[in-house]
Amino acid sequence: MSFWLTVLRQVGRNLKMTWGSQLMTLLTVSLSVLIFAFFYLIYSNMLNLGDKLGDDLSLIVYLDEEPGPELKQQLEKKIRTFDEVESIRFVSRSEAYDRFALQLGKNQDVLNDIPKDFLPPSIEVVPLKNLRSLNQVKLFSSYLASFPGTLKVQYGQDWVERFYYFTKLLSIIVLLSGTLLILTTIFMVAYTIRLTILGRQAELELLKLVGATNNYIRTPFLLEGLLQGILGSTFGITALYILFQWIKLRFSGPGFLNLFEFTFFSPSISFTIIGVSILLCTLGSYTTMQKFLRI
Amino acid sequence: MVELIKVSKTYAPDVIALQNISVSIESGEMFFLIGMSGAGKTTLLKLLCSMEIPSKGLIEIAGLPINQLKGYKLAKLRQKIGVAYQDFKLLTDRTTAENIAISMEVSYKKPQLIRKRVIDLLDQLALSDKHDTITGELSRGEQQRVTLARAIANSPTMILVDEPTGNLDATTTERVMKLLTKCNKGGATIVIATHDDSIYRHTTHRVMELRQGEKYSLSGGLSL
Ligand SMILES: Nc1ncnc2c1ncn2[C@@H]1O[C@H](COP(=O)(O)OP(=O)(O)OP(=O)(O)O)[C@@H](O)[C@H]1O
Numbered sequence: 001m002s003f004w005l006t007v008l009r010q011v012g013r014n015l016k017m018t019w020g021s022q023l024m025t026l027l028t029v030s031l032s033v034l035i036f037a038f039f040y041l042i043y044s045n046m047l048n049l050g051d052k053l054g055d056d057l058s059l060i061v062y063l064d065e066e067p068g069p070e071l072k073q074q075l076e077k078k079i080r081t082f083d084e085v086e087s088i089r090f091v092s093r094s095e096a097y098d099r100f101a102l103q104l105g106k107n108q109d110v111l112n113d114i115p116k117d118f119l120p121p122s123i124e125v126v127p128l129k130n131l132r133s134l135n136q137v138k139l140f141s142s143y144l145a146s147f148p149g150t151l152k153v154q155y156g157q158d159w160v161e162r163f164y165y166f167t168k169l170l171s172i173i174v175l176l177s178g179t180l181l182i183l184t185t186i187f188m189v190a191y192t193i194r195l196t197i198l199g200r201q202a203e204l205e206l207l208k209l210v211g212a213t214n215n216y217i218r219t220p221f222l223l224e225g226l227l228q229g230i231l232g233s234t235f236g237i238t239a240l241y242i243l244f245q246w247i248k249l250r251f252s253g254p255g256f257l258n259l260f261e262f263t264f265f266s267p268s269i270s271f272t273i274i275g276v277s278i279l280l281c282t283l284g285s286y287t288t289m290q291k292f293l294r295i
Numbered sequence: 296m297v298e299l300i301k302v303s304k305t306y307a308p309d310v311i312a313l314q315n316i317s318v319s320i321e322s323g324e325m326f327f328l329i330g331m332s333g334a335g336k337t338t339l340l341k342l343l344c345s346m347e348i349p350s351k352g353l354i355e356i357a358g359l360p361i362n363q364l365k366g367y368k369l370a371k372l373r374q375k376i377g378v379a380y381q382d383f384k385l386l387t388d389r390t391t392a393e394n395i396a397i398s399m400e401v402s403y404k405k406p407q408l409i410r411k412r413v414i415d416l417l418d419q420l421a422l423s424d425k426h427d428t429i430t431g432e433l434s435r436g437e438q439q440r441v442t443l444a445r446a447i448a449n450s451p452t453m454i455l456v457d458e459p460t461g462n463l464d465a466t467t468t469e470r471v472m473k474l475l476t477k478c479n480k481g482g483a484t485i486v487i488a489t490h491d492d493s494i495y496r497h498t499t500h501r502v503m504e505l506r507q508g509e510k511y512s513l514s515g516g517l518s519l
């Protein structure tokens with residue numbers, strides 16, 4: 001009880017003495033949490049989007065001939081040896097024709113002069129609904145193209161590739177900003193605490209002489225790091241949340257953002273980010289003490 | 296009980312401050328350490344509070360070899376030893392009260408208790424009006440007394456005082472000695488380093504004289 005009272009008084013004294021640099025640190029920590037969380041938010045939403053778009057993704061393998069029942073089985077087996085798939089469906093010439101006609105609706109009469117078997121038979125392969133198969137779509141399609149009797153393999157080549165590179169780029173940005181977060185928090189916190197320690201050399205020396213324990217001397221600094229972590233990360237996440245709400249409000253209505261649901265972090269992820277930042281800040285103050293407060 | 300056995304201290308590179316000192320100081324004893332300037336009095340006190348470690352020899356307090364203590368145990372020992380340094384070591388940007396409180400705060404004494412003790416000590420040392428003065432603004436004699444107050448505030452079992460009366464007039468010297476005697480009556484071991492012969496001339500306690508780092512004489516007391 002008395003321990004915490006004394007420690008808190010000490011923390012108060014430290015903050016009062018170096019409030020300028022404390023504020024700077026707080027700002028830096030908040031900002032790096034904000035930057036990291038911002039990119040991570042986009043990234044995780046992209047992954048969600050990828051999942052959703054992946055739902056509609058299918059590969060269509062056009063064949064030059066209607067496969068017989070035996071060949072169908074062989075083809076199906078070959079497809080499944082490459083990867084597990086959601087479903088495989090064979091579409092015959094006549095089915096393809098019927099479907100096309102249905103799509104044309106009222107304009108069906110343009111088909112009158114065309115033979116019913118003008119469309120090639122095909123296999124519709126729906127890969128598993130996860131990004132792994134989305135990334136593998138390219139490989140998969142060239143595998144399918146190598147089948148004998150395959151005319152062409154079709155999928156949303158363009159967007160799949162672009163999407164793939166975009167998420168890859170994002171993951172790199174997330175990694176970079178994560179590294180930035182780790183470095184800034186540890187170094188800034190370590191730096192301010194070093195300032196405090198250097199500014200109080202005389203007092204710390206005296207404290208050791210009058211019998212202050214390690215805990216007595218170190219706990220205030222650890223607490224200071226902890227405080228920086230709690231406040232900094234909470235500010236960062238809150239700022240991102242406000243930004244998020246503002247963007248949502250601003251760009252609501254018909255538009256690009258409405259194509260897919262943009263969601264904020266779940267509480268558990270928010271708390272994880274806050275928790276990790278607190279840990280990093282405490283680590284920062286701890287390492288400084290190891291260096292400058294050897295007793 | 297404090298035991299020094301063949302203790303020597305050499306400062307780098309080759310200043311011999313103490314040589315081959317053996318002495319035991321009983322608990323509850325008041326012990327005077329005298330000698331000319333540079334004789335090694337301060338060095339001996341620094342060894343006793345493990346601010347310095349001996350180059351040779353052994354120092355035991357209550358049977359514990361203190362130069363091997365570290366961390367928590369060393370801190371606990373230091374809480375039991377109050378030291379009034381010759382160079383004061385006051386925090387000159389803090390008030391008198393804050394300076395005295397430090398030695399009690401490190402052992403987590405209650406704030407009300409600390410406040411009461413500070414006021415009481417300041418009263419005994421005729422410093423009541425300096426409670427909230429920044430110690431940097433005090434006179435040397437006042438600073439000296441604040442240092443003493445800090446040393447005895449936490450009721451340590453051993454009190455080491457280095458030149459407690461160097462800057463004081465006769466009346467104030469008497470006050471200081473009265474306070475130290477009171478602590479001694481309360482059971483504390485007291486070691487006073489001084490060259491002010493007015494405070495040890497008529498004493499019944501033991502007096503050890505150092506000359507150039509060596510034990511020159513040990514006299515007085517009932518044990519001799
Ligand atoms: N940190 C140090 N480094 C080197 N030499 C030192 C150090 N401290 C003390 N000395 C030397 O050790 C010797 C003893 O010094 P000490 O301070 O113990 O003397 P003293 O008896 O307290 O003197 P005074 O009465 O002037 O305070 C002196 O010659 C001094 O110069």
Ligand SMILES: [Mg+2]
Nearest residue numbers: 336337381457
């Ligand atoms: Mg001295």
